[in-house]
Amino acid sequence: MAQEDEAVAIESLNDEKRPGNVTAHDEPVRSSEEGKTTDGGIILIPQPSSNAQDPLNWPMSKKATIVATLFLAMFVGFSAPFCGQLNINQQAALYNKTPVQITYFNSAASAGLATGGYLWWPLSNKFGPSSIIFWTLFGQLAAQIWAPMMTQPSQYAPYLASRYLSAFFGVTVSVLGPRYLVDMFFLHQRGRAFTVLHLALNFGASAGPTFAGFVAAHSYWPVEYWWSVGLTGLTIIIVFIFLEDTSYDRTFASNRVKPNSFLRDRMDTFFPGSKVVSTQHVWSHTAKMAITPFKIAIAPVVLIIAGFDAISFGFYVALNALTPVWLQLPVKAGGIYGWDVTQNASFTFIHWVGFIVGLVYGHFLSDRIPLWLVARNKQNKWKPEYRLYALWPTNFVLMPLGLGLVGCAMQYRLHWVVMALGQFFVTIGSLVSIPVTVNYICECFIRTHTVEATLVLNSMRLFLGLSINFFINPWIAAVGIGWVYGMMAFFSVFAFMFLVVLMIWGHGIRKKTPFGTSESEEGQHVLTKSREMNLGI
Template identity: 65%
Template sequence: MSENNKESQLEIKPTTPSSSDHGPTSPELEKEAVQDGIVLIPKPLDDPRDPLNWPFRKKCVILATLSIALFAGYAAPFCGQLNLIQQSKLYHKTVVEITYFNSAASAGLAAGGWFFSPLAHKFGRSAVVFYALLGCLAAQIWAPLMTGKGDYWSYWASRLVAGFFGMVCSVLGPRYLVDMFFLHQRGRVFTIFHLALNFGASAGPTFSGFIARNNYWTIEYWWSVALLGVAAICVLLFLEETTFDRTPGAVNMSPPKNYLANRIQTFFPFLPGNTVVKATTLKETIRVAILPFKIAISPVVLLIAGFDAISFGFYVALNALTPVWLQKPKIAGGYGFDVTDNAAFTFVHWFGFLFGLVYGQLVSDRLPLWLASRKGGAWKPEYRLHALWFTNLFLMPIGLGLVGASLQYNLHFMVFALGHFFVTIGSMVSIPVTVNYIAECFRSHTIEATIPVNSMRLFLGLSINFYATEWVAKVNIGWFYGMMAFFTVFAFFFLMILMFWGHKIRQWTPFGLGSDEEGQHVVEGKSVNHHAV
C-alpha cells in the first residue's frame, strides 16, 4: 500500500470544514461517519479547529514530537544506572546503596504528574511540557557536577529532579492522543507513544554505558543534555494545543494563524492576554489539582494500578538490580561483566521493545474490534485488556522464572537474557494497553486519571531496592524472582475481574467522574479485516 493510500485511510475528513465556532454535527457528517466498516468515534465536529479533522501528517508530527520528548525525559533519570563501581568508590557506599539513585529517579517519575495537571489546566499542556523539559535538562547538568565525596545526597536529589520533570509527557501526552485520534486508532498510537517511554528508560543506560566505558562516569550525562535540548526545540517548533470542547454550544479558543504569533501565545502564556486555553480561576485550578486524588480511589483505577504496580514494578526492579548481578564477580555468583558488557546486554530490551511494538500494532486494535464485532459491533473498554493474555499471563512469569533460575543455578547468560526479553515484552505491551483503557474509562478526565496509575505503577519498583538484599537472604536468589513470577500471575486476576465485570465496576466510580464510550456502535457488519489503519 502506498503512503498516500495509507494517509487517505487515516485522514478521514467528514465534511468541508467551516469557520463556525460551535454547533452540532452536520447531517453530511453523520452520513460520512463510517469508513471501511468502522464507525468514527468520537464524531468530529464540522470545525477545522477540531483535532480530529487535522491532516494526518500534522497528527504524526505531533505524535513524533511527544515521543521524542518522552524518550528524552525517561532516558535522562537513568543515565547513571550502570556505572556502579566508580560511584561506589567516590561516595564510599555499597553497590546496592548506589542503586538507590534509581529509586530516586522513580520517585520523581511518580511525583511529577500531580503538579503538572493543574499547571496544564492554567497555562496549557504544551507550555508545561516545554518548561518541564528545560527543568530536566538543568538536572542533567547538575548531576555530573556532583564529584565530591560528600555529594551523595546532592546527586541523589538530581536524579529525583530529573525524574520529576522528565515524566511530564507520560501524563500529559495521552490527552493529546485521545484528542487527535479515533477510538479504532488509539491502540496502535498508544503503543508507539509508550515505546518511547520504555525505550528511553533502557536506552539511557545503554548509551551511557558505551560512552563512559573508558572514561570517568560524569561524561555519560552530556549526551542527554543535548538530547533534551533537541526535544525542547522540537516541542517549541511543532507541538500544538489539542484542547477542544465538542459539547454542543461550547466556545473554543482560536489560535493565531501566524506561525510566530502562535508559538508566542502557546509557550509564553504568562504574558498579559496570552493564552491558548480558556481563562480559569484559582478555585477551578484547585479543583483540577484535587481530581486525581478523587479518581485514585475508583475501583477500576485501583485494579489497573494494582496490576501495573506488580507487573511494571518488577520490570523496573529487574532493570535496577540487573547491573548488580551482571557486574558481580563469577566467583560470587555473578557474570563478571564490565560496564561495556553490561551496556551491550541491555540490547536485549531493544529486541523486546521491537517485538512488543509489532505485537501491539497487530493486536491492540484488531483484537478489541474483533471482539466488538462478535457482540453486534458495540464497544466496551474492557475489550482492550484481552491483548494481554499472551504477554502478561504467559511470557512475563516465564521470563522472571528464567531470570531466577539463571542466577540460582549459574546458567549461561543467554538464558538470563531470554528471561529479560520475555519480561520486557510484557512491560512494553501492558503499559499502552492499561493507560489507553484508563483514558477511555475517564474520557473527560484523561490526564487526571493517568496520574494515579502512573504513580502507583512505580511504587513497587522504586522501593524494592531498599529491601531486595533482605528478601534474597530470606529465600534465595532463585525464589526472589520466582516469587515475582507468581505475583505477576496473581496480578493478572485484577485484569480478569475487569474483563468479566468491568461494566459494573465502572459504575462504582465515585463523584460521577467516569465517562466512557461503551455501547457506541464501532463496527459495521461482522468483519474488521479491512478497517482503516
Template identity: 65%
Template sequence: MSEEKTELAIEPTSTAAPPSPGSTSDAPDSPKFQKVEDGIVLIPRPLDDPRDPLNWPFRKKCVITGVLSLALFAGYAAPFCGQLNLVQQSVLYHKTTVQITYFNSASSAGLAAGGWFYSPLALKFGRSAVIFYSLLGCLAAQIWAPMMTGAGDYWSYFGSRFLAGFFGMVVSVLGPRYLVDMFFLHQRGRAFTIFQAALNIGASAGPTFSGFIAANLYWPVEYWWSVAILAFTAIIVFLFLEETTFDRREGAVNATPTENWFSNRIQTFFPFLPGNTVIKPATLGEIATVAIMPFKIAISPVILMIAGFDAISFGFYVALNALTPVWLQKPVKAGGYGFTITDNAAFTMVHWFGFLFGIVYGQLVSDRLPLWLASRKGGVWKPEYRLHALWFTNLFLMPLGLGLVGCALQYHLHYMVFALGQFFVTIGSMVSIPVTVNYVAECFRSHTIEATIPVNSMRLFLGLSINFYANAWIAKVNIGWFYGMMAFFCVFAFGFLVVLMAWGHIIRQWTPFGLGEDEEGEHVVDGKSNLAV
C-alpha cells in the same frame, strides 16, 4: 493508521415508524449523522470545524505524536543515565553498589511524584507550555548531576536524580490527552503503542547509551549526550507542538489561534504574558478542582485494579532493570557474571529486541483484537476489549521471563538464559503500559490527564522501593525464589484484569463523584467492515 477519508454513513434501512420531530434519532450523534471510514464508525464524531483536532491532517497528527514521543523518550532516558556505573560511584561516595542503586529509586520517586503537579499547571498555562518548561527543568538536572564529583556529594547527586525524574515524566501524564483529542477510538491502540514505546525505550536508552560512552572514561561524561538530546527536544517542542484543547459540547466557545506562526509560538509558550494564551482562562476554583480530582479518581475501583496490575508487572520490570547491573558486574566467584560496563551496556540491547517485538505486536493487535471482539457483539464497543491483548504477553511471557531470570541466577546458567528472561519481561512491560493507559483514558474520557496521574505513580511505587529490601528478601528465600515469587505475583496481578474483563461494566459504575465517562455502547463496527484498519 491511515489517512482519514470520511463520509456520511447511509441511514440504515428500518421497518420502524419514522421518528417524531424532536426525537433523539435526529440528534447529531444518532446513526444517520455518524461518519464512517472503511466500515468503522468514527468515534467521537468530528465536528464540521477545522479547529477540531480530529479534523487535522493525518501527517500533522503524526508530527505532534512524534514530538511527544521524542519528549517522552528524552524525559525517561535522563533519570537513568547513571544506572550502570556502579563501581566508580561506590568508590567515590564510599557506598556499597546496592546503595548506589538507590539513585534509581530516587529517579523513580521523582517520576511518581511529578505528575500530581502538572494537571493544574496545564489547566492554567496550557499543556504545551508545561511540557516545554519541564523539559528545561530536566535539562538543568542533567547538567547538575555530572558536577557532583566530590566525596560528600552523594545526597546532592541523589537530589539531581529525583528532579530529573520529576521533570522528565511530564509527557507521560499530559501526552495521553493529546492522543485522545487527535485520534478516533479505532486508532488509539496503535497511537498509544508508539507513544508508550518511547517511555520504555527511553528508560533503556539511558543506561545503554551512557554505558557505552563511559565504559572506559570517568562516569560524569555519560550525562552530556542526554543534555544534548534534551536541549534538541525542547527546541523541537517549541517549533512543532500545538495545543489540542477543543470543547465539542454544544454551544461551547473555542479560541481561534492566530495564523501567524511566530505569534502562535509566543501565545503557546509564554502564557504568563498578559492576554497571551491559546487556551481558555481558568479560575482559581477550577484549578483547585482539577488539582484535587486525581485524588478522587485514585479511589475508583477501576483505577485501583489497573494500578495494582501495573504496580506488579511494571514494578518488577523496573526492579529487574535496577538490580541487573549488580548481578552482571558481580565477580564470578561471588555468584555473578563478571561483566564489564561495556559488556553490561551490550547486554541491555536485549531490551531493544523486546521493544521491537512489543511495537510490532501492539500495532497488529491493540486495535484489531478489540474491534474483532466488538464485531462479534453486534459491533458495540466495551472498553474492556482492550485488555484482551495482554493474555499472551502478561499471563504467559512475563512470568516465564522472571522464572528464567531466577533459574539463571540460582544455578548460574549461561547469561543467555538470563537474557531470554529479560527479553520476555521487557515484552510484557512494553505491551501492558499502552494498553492499560489507553483503557484508563477511555474509562475517564473527560478526565484523561487526572486519571493517568494515579496510575503512573502507583505503578512505580514497587519498583522504587524494592532495592531497599531486595537483600533481605533474597536472604529469606534465595535468589531463585526472589524472582520466582515475582513470577507468581504477576500471575496473581493478571487476575485483576480478568475480573475487569468479566465484570468491568459493573465495576465502572462504582466510580465515585460521577467522574467516570466512557464510550461503552457506541456502535463502532458496521456490517461492511473487514477490520483491516
C-alpha cells in the same frame, strides 16, 4: 459455522489494509445513517466536527509529527533520570557506598516520576499542557547539568536529589501526553497511537543507560551525563517548533482561532497569557483541580488496574535497576558473569529487541483484537474492557515465563543467553501492558477526567519499583535469588487475575466510581449496519 463466522470477521477487519480503505495513515470518511464512518465501515468515535481546526480533522502527517515530538520529549524525560544505571562501581567507590546503595538513585528517580504529575497537571489547566511540557524540559536540563557536577565524596545526597528532580520534571509527557492522543485520534486508532507513544517510556528507561554505558565505559562516570544534556537542549527546540495545542471543545462556539503568524502562535502556546486555554481559570479553581486525582485514586477500576501495573511494571523496573549489580558483580565475590560496563551496555540491546517485538505486536493487535470482539459480541457495541484481552499472551504467559528464566539463570548459573531470553520476555510484557492499561483507563474517563486518571495510574505503577531496592537483599537472604524471581513470576500471574476480574465484571465496577467522575464510551456502535450484514451479525 462458528469457525466460518470467525474467518469472516477477521477478513472483514483485515480489509482496512486494502487500497482505498482506511489505514492508520489514510482516513477517508463518508456519511451514513450512523454518522461519519471510514471506508472500512467503522463508525468514527467521537464524531468530528466540520471545522478544519478540530484535531480529529487534521491530516495524519500533522498528527504523526505531534506524536513524534511527544515521543522525543517522553524519551528524554525517562532516559535522563536513569543515565547512571550501569556505571555503579565508580560511583560506589566515590561515595563509599555498596553497589546496591548506589542503585537507590533509581528509587529517587521513581519517586520523582510518581510525584511530578501532581503539580504539572493542575498547572497545565492554567497555562496549557504544551507550555508545561516546554518549560519542564528546562528543569530537566538543569538537573542533568547538576548530576555530573557531584564529584565529591560528600555529595551522594545531592546526587540523589538531582535524579529525583530530573524525573520530577521529566514525567510531564507521560501524564499529559495521553490527552493529546485522545484529542487527535478516533477510538479505533488509539491502541496504535498509545503503543507508539509509550514505547518512548520503556525505550528511554533502557536506552539512557545503554548510551551512557558506552559513553563512559572507559572514562570517569560524569561523562555519561553530557550527551543527555545536549539531547534535552535539542528537544526544547523541537518542541518549540512542532508541538501544537490539541484542545478543542466541539460544544463550544468560540474556540481559539490559530493566528497566521508562526511566531505569534508559538508565543501564545508556550509563554504566559494562557491564550490556548479555553477557560481562564483563577488560582483557586486550579487548586481545586489539584484535588481531583485524589478522588479518582479511590475508584475501584483505577485501584484494580493500578494493582496489576504496580506488580508487572514494578518487577520490570526492579529487573532494570538490579541487573547491573548481578551482571557486574565479580565472580570471586559470588557473581555469575563478572562483566564490565561495556559488556553490560551491550547486554541491554536485548531490551531493544523486545521493544521492537512489542511495538509490532501492539501496532497490529491492540486495535484489531477489540474490534474483532465487537464484531463477535452480536450487539456491535463497544466495551472498554475489550482493550485488556490483548494482554493474555504477553502478560499471562511471557512475563511470568521471563521472570522464571531470569531466576533459573541466577540460581543455577546458566549461560547468559538464558538471562537474555528471560529479560526479552519481560520487556515485551512491560511494553505492551503500559499503553493498553493507560488507554483503558483513559477510555473509562474519556469524557470527564482523562489526565487525572492517567496521573494516578502512573504514580501507583511506580510504588513497587520505587521501594524494591530497599528490601531486595533481605528478600534474597530469606529465599535465595532464584526464588526471588520465581516468586515474582507467580505474583505476575496473580496480578493478571486483576484484569480477568475487569474482563468479567468491568461494567459494574466502573459504575461504582465515586464523585460521578467515570463516563466511558461503552455502548456506542462501532461498526455500520452494512458491515454488520457483511459479518452476518
